[in-house]
Amino acid sequence: MIRIVVVDDHDVVRKGVISYLETEEHFDIVGEASSGHEGVITVLNKRPDVVLMDLMMENGSGMEATKAIKEALPECKVIILTSYYDDEQVFPVLEAGAFSYLLKTASAEEIVAAIEKAYHGETVIEPKVAHKVMTRFHRKDPELHEQLTEREREVLICLANGASNQEIADQLFIGIKTVKTHVSNILRKLDVHDRTQAAVYAHRHQLIKSS
Amino acid sequence: MIRIVVVDDHDVVRKGVISYLETEEHFDIVGEASSGHEGVITVLNKRPDVVLMDLMMENGSGMEATKAIKEALPECKVIILTSYYDDEQVFPVLEAGAFSYLLKTASAEEIVAAIEKAYHGETVIEPKVAHKVMTRFHRKDPELHEQLTEREREVLICLANGASNQEIADQLFIGIKTVKTHVSNILRKLDVHDRTQAAVYAHRHQLIKSS
């Protein structure tokens, strides 16, 4: 089952796409949203495998939503489904983390195929823009946590098990001040704003086994 | 591969048990410790499937360690391997979360079998005490998070995605004071001390998909 969320502010389009996708037995539409902001919340709660995202929406752009989703759920594939081809939009949204880029003129079969391919890690780009893209997006960004030192990794593991700074200090036999230094460095390197997000990061990236 | 940690303050016993267990190809001794306190840390970091735990240890009892492990990693099976049969000890340690209870007089084959059974969810209790136990430990404790209200669950999901109180307030369209109230109630109901532990709880119990 491929878990899917559809984000489009045009109700008719959204409902239509959904009802069609539902005819596919191995698709599971776990959520829908009518704005980028709603979309992010829905995606965070439902944690789908694939997101179908409209680029041009009234309140809250699909681009920002894509960026937010990509940051929070790097494994989640966002497929941009846009009304028209715009050179200005393509690259920013791909940089934002979009996985595939389709036009709404695509056939239903093409969209189904794109979802399946995305699920298996294969990108589909509209032919018109494909060649412009192929060159630039084969660099996978290095996992952020690879920047961490050994000690920082140890601290992160304790932190991600729910330990307070004082408890980490006790477990690693260092001062709480030192722990704070490490934590600050971890937060900076992982690009998160507090320890809870760092703990979430650790669990999402399986630095900690979750079950 | 069954991942195992051995905790025993008697070096000879510990080393002996380990070297025997290592002859089993499908066993992976991922850690060892010589005290309950060390044991907890090792288990949290290594996250084994099964823990062999001595009950009577000098510094830090196996009972407290068992309790700590069970709280942090409910899926981790702790097998108590004790020197003698003591009515006073059996029930507390089983209540603390021990999964099986063996005497050190057990044969190596019995221990191996107990590990394999524990891994597959089957409890082994020393015959002498088995009948006393069978009656009392078939109640599975209710998942703590079932006590949460709908709203609290929503808050927990946001929290476990790394949101601050203010961000939760914005997402749910309520005041930050209200969020604080909910968070306090969540912490109490989940029996944790801060939001990071609550986030960890949510990920461990799969209230949030972790990947």
Add this chain to the structure above:
DNA sequence: TTTTTACTCCGTCTTTAGTAGGAGGTATGT
């Protein structure tokens, strides 16, 4: 109807977390 539960919000207080910047020690490699 009364009671209970859930959700909302408030003020006050204490503790913890996190930032910023500096600083000394120890490796390690250039």
Add this chain to the structure above:
DNA sequence: ACATACCTCCTACTAAAGACGGAGTAAAAA
């Protein structure tokens, strides 16, 4: 000899989290 990276600890500050107690509302259950 020098530079770099890491680990350690420090002070001082600000912001956030959390505890505690109180309180109003609405809906559901007794």
